[in-house]
Amino acid sequence: MKIGPLPKDLDLRGLAARGVVIKGTASVHALPRLREAGIGLNGEAVAEFHFSRDEEARYILETCVEATLTMTCQRCLQEMDLPLMTGSRMACVWNDADAVALPGGLEPLLVGETADLNEIAEEEMLLAVPVSATHEEDCLTEQRLYPPASERAPEVAPEQGVKSPFAVLEKLRT
Ligand SMILES: [Zn+2]
Incomplete structure (x- = not known):
């Protein structure tokens, strides 16, 4: 209807x-x-x-x-x-x-x-509406784009230009 x-x-x-x-x-x-x-x-x-x-x-x-x-x-x-x-x-x-x-x-x-x-x-x-809403399960974005500081890639050198979080991820995988 x-x-x-x-x-x-x-x-x-x-x-x-x-x-x-x-x-x-x-x-x-x-x-x-x-x-x-x-x-x-x-x-x-x-x-x-x-x-x-x-x-x-x-x-x-x-x-x-x-x-x-x-x-x-x-x-x-x-x-x-x-x-x-x-x-x-x-x-x-x-x-x-x-x-x-x-x-x-x-x-x-x-x-x-x-x-x-x-x-x-x-x-x-x-x-x-809940006062503070969060994803019910883990925040995928948090895991993928913002790994703990210990796992983060070292600072990107200036000549490599500005890196997106995805690029940082790629760096982590290699
Ligand atoms: Zn979330």
Whole structure:
């Protein structure tokens, strides 16, 4: 099924009253806070929103967001993909007083008459991003381009010109 971009201007409480499900995509252009955090996207984020009302007549929003983020590995400083799947169960609230009155297991979603689903999906992703992301396994780049100092080739003589790390590797092999 082909799905379109997430709507930007929705009456969440109206959708909850009608029990609507919305699925859509967000490109990195629609996610400015993610970009500001130095995070990119590989492809698009896909988000699903289930709207409903609970037994207390609260306006409930359940989200599931799936994306492959691109971040800087904090060990080798190369770009890496970070698959992410996150979600939560939220209740629409008008103010902080309503928020603190919510029972456990329900996150407050401070929202006025309308809301942008891109912003909600973005918030979910930002909450799920690890503080310090590193490659899950060894950083290949680290091993290949930056061997321990003891194994490093001696300084390249000036007449040989500037050597790329690959050239240094070649030197190591001979
Ligand atoms: Zn790494």
